[in-house]
Amino acid sequence: MENNQKKDILTIDNMTMRFGGLVAVEDFNAVINQGEILGLIGPNGAGKTTIFNVITGVYKPTHGHVYLEDKIIDEYEPHFITHFGIARTFQNIRLFKTMTVMENLQAAMHYELVNTKPDKIMNKWKRTKKGATDLWFWKSVFKLGYFKKEREQREKAEYILEKLGMLKHKDEPAGSLPYGEQRKLEIARALATTPKLLLLDEPAAGMNPSESVALMNLVRKIRDEFNVTVFLIEHDMKFVMGLCERIIVLDYGREIAMGKPEEIRSNPKVIEAYLGEEWKDVVIS
């Protein structure tokens, strides 16, 4: 058990991301352990979402690498990254609005039908057998063995929705759900891709205190039930301090602190980054 806890799932090694002359993230190192809830905080514009975008393949890092279980993933397209087992939610909700809740989850499971062959070296990541794409294309059109797959998808989706307490909404259009439910649906949709690592980009944004407490419990529950590792960005300090086991603090693209919530709370560098130089002594004393 102890050994299992220490196993790292994602390693970011000396990663730098530049946009022209602007350095968004510089020399960022991080290790995410299996099964933990890791928080990433920092003032606005510190480069938090950039780090998420690098992990999920939206940006290719200027320097350095991202490893998922010892394998480089930073050179792959975003959809491959999902096949490897990393799923994410978005800061501004990006649901498939015209589709129902069930369809949102099924769309996230669609990739399981499709052959993924990123690289010969990456053979280990192959999810389905070769040629599955063409086969499933024709099978989908002519409905051969298709209903079974469809039923399996629906069962899995219902299981996820039930765990998140959203089963009653399953046939409603995603766009018509209340805000908090839409946030939850984003998490549910990410879970539908069977991830090992779940990236949550400001999951509690726009939530009232009671909702965010409920979300805290939900994230813990998800971690245990679905056996995922959670890496999240959040501005709500109460939420981060209450939920995360470890926190990384970012300022101007550089990591300034890393550790347990209580260590972060009293770290002078963190206070300086958030409140400015002159407040440092006041808060600590």
Next chain:
Amino acid sequence: MMAMEKKTISVKTQIILTVLFIVGVCILFFIAEENLNSYMIRIVSLIGIFGIMAVSLTLINGVSGMLSLGHAGFIAIGAYVAALLTMSVQQKEASFILMGVAFPINTEALSSIPFFWATIAGGSVAALMAFVVGWPTMRMSGDYLAITSLGFAEIIRIFLLNWNRITNGSLGLKGIPSYTNIWWSWGWLLITLLIIGSFAKSSYGRALRAIRDDPIAAKAMGINVFKHQLTSFVMGGFFAGVAGSLYAHWLTSIDPKPTTLGIMLTFNILIMIVLGGLGSLSGAVLGAGLFAVLSEFLRFVESDMTLFGFTIAGISGMRMLVFSALFIIIMIFWQKGIMGRNELTWNALYRTISRFKRGGNHGK
């Protein structure tokens, strides 16, 4: 509160109803062929052809959310390929008066081919062209894709206009055998609806709609956006080619003018699918039917009229004015088209009927 129960019909009943519906339509067509004049029958087969064009564009435009303005290009390719294959050698020799016929198409082997296979060939070449065009353009989206696809369609048309020894240049092809009848056009419409409908309702269709709603999120959910959009583009291209073949054998003479197989045709199909509801296959067929019927039967407004004893001379072009006004009125009342994004299914019909039976307590 009364529990809301979902009104549905079992799959078996739906299949039986569908088969019965198709048989019913077939009987209707038999009666129509016996009783209607040839002009009316031609209009009915035109509805079928327009239906195929509209359904194939709906897959690209409505389901996948790619604004493609190059549909007429694929239709033109299908039309030319199929027409060249079904025309007899003598017919080709007679009509290619500009520069004569080039080698491969003046042989017996590539002439007087059965209509079905010529149509398949037309569709296949159009699909191939859709692949070639789609490979670079599917990396774009929105307005950029619209302009690029429009450009590609024009390139195809210019090719047809200038490749004299293959396409007979600006004279076009004349004397194409008049094969298209109700059965061919509606039979192909049925095949199109079955295949595209099945595709759009499958997991692939869901992925395409996900891409339409939010491409970035779709990518993050593991969907290969480029590949899926290209697949739907090629599929739409195939059926556009099929429709082109049917259209060529309906018109019996085709030429590369913008009004016959050019930009005007694309816009007409766009009108059909917007009228029927973007993203609805049954809406596309409805829109196509409405378009074909209105554009033909509004001809009476152009004839001389007698109002209050005065005779007003017919104004040519009046038809298009009334036509446009009618469309504007329809779009005011149905802003999302007649069907919106809904499909005309047995379940939907059943629900509507049972709602009426209960006294419309859900109605507005």
